[in-house]
Amino acid sequence: MQLYGYFRSSAAYRVRIALNLKGLSYEYVPVHLLKDGGQQLSDTYRALNPAALVPTLVDDGAALGQSLAIIEYLDETRPEVPLLPADALGRARVRGLAQAVACDTHPLNNLRVLKYLKHTLQVSDDAKNEWYRHWVDVGLGALEAMLAQSDDTGRFCHGDTPTVADLCLVPQVYNARRFGCDMSAFPTIERIDAACGELQAFVDAQPQNQPDAE
Amino acid sequence: MQLYGYFRSSAAYRVRIALNLKGLSYEYVPVHLLKDGGQQLSDTYRALNPAALVPTLVDDGAALGQSLAIIEYLDETRPEVPLLPADALGRARVRGLAQAVACDTHPLNNLRVLKYLKHTLQVSDDAKNEWYRHWVDVGLGALEAMLAQSDDTGRFCHGDTPTVADLCLVPQVYNARRFGCDMSAFPTIERIDAACGELQAFVDAQPQNQPDAE
DSSP states (O other): OOEETTTOHHHHHHHHHHHTTTOOEEOOOEOOGGGOOOOGGGGGHHHHHOOOOOOOOEEEEOOOOOEEHHHHHHHHHSOOSSSSSSHHHHHHHHHHHHHHTTTTTTTSHHHHHHHHHIIIOOOOHHHHHHHHHHHHHHHHHHHHHHTTOOOTTSSSSTSSSSOOOHHHHHHHHHHHHHOOOOOOOOOOHHHHHHHHTTHHHHHHTTTGGGGTTT | EEEEEEEHHHHHHHHHHHHHTOOOEEEEEEEESSGGGGGSSSSHHHHHOOOOOOOOEEEEEEEEEEEHHHHHHHHHSSSSSOOOSSHHHHHHHHHHHHHHHHHTTGGGSHHHHHHIIIISOOOOOOHHHHHHHHHHHHHHHHHHHHTOOOTTSSSSSSBTSOOOHHHHHHHHHHHHHHHHHOOOOOOHHHHHHHOOOOOHHHHTGGGGGGGTTO
């Protein structure tokens, strides 16, 4: 397998954790989102991933995009170390938690959106950073409430083994800290993030531990 | 089952199509996103859905949020009229198409984001509408490329029966038209949208056909 990613991409980070937890070896192919006007926009990369986004997983000749779709694919084809619960209600909860990050939080703060704010809307750096923190507050606030109010929350987001929800939580927390967001309102999220940080699979997936880290 | 939704919410619209395609009856509970300062923000609604977003599906006492998680849950518990292909690669493709809308397009243009642009960043109505059209162009451009370049695309996004990808495409197209986006660059999307529009399940789910339509 080959994973096309960028060390700081949250979505690639999620997939790296999944691959590590499942003990799957893969070749990492860096795609620099800033160099050359964005290498993800090249014709070569678009041939692989028409959406021009990272990550892309290539498995046996098939190129797959979208981190959550990739992780579900890995879970179906390599079911050892499952990343979703066995019951339908549990899976719905875990997918809902993952999507609270992947659909409601991360998309508002990714690189292309920040660029649009700065270059097209010409907002100040302060206003851009305030935007970032606002959507982290809203998104992580929702996630915190979902986690804190449920008996299903354990050492990790759902029970005592990592699921796809944790794979989304950890990169989002990493980004929030990088942008100086105040995390004190999210104690459950911080506790789970710390528990994940004790697992080598999560550590090995961290941006600074990737070959293209700067 | 009860579906808490808002007639114009894309995410609720997706779930309505799923319920209709599967022939499941449900009670529709309107949550007005603009009245009373946003009924989704009330304590009553937050008790059901801590993220304070629509839709929420209540099934047998369990309250589920996030449209894609709800649809997967319905597909697992009511597998007649499946909304995902039978093979892992096909499922990955369909989920990827759905997420191209649900993660990369819709989140940038939902109501709370447009409100932030207007009230906090104080951008003009023109700039706000330009923002809307920009992310529709980017998002539907990616979706069009993914669909046009694949032999798996049929009458619908994946083959000749509707999948969760179509359930995301149709509400996104509805919104794009409402905001006056130019659709001429997306012929495959328009063709699939028209095919969906011939099915009563899709028609019955349209915003203007809901009890809370204005």
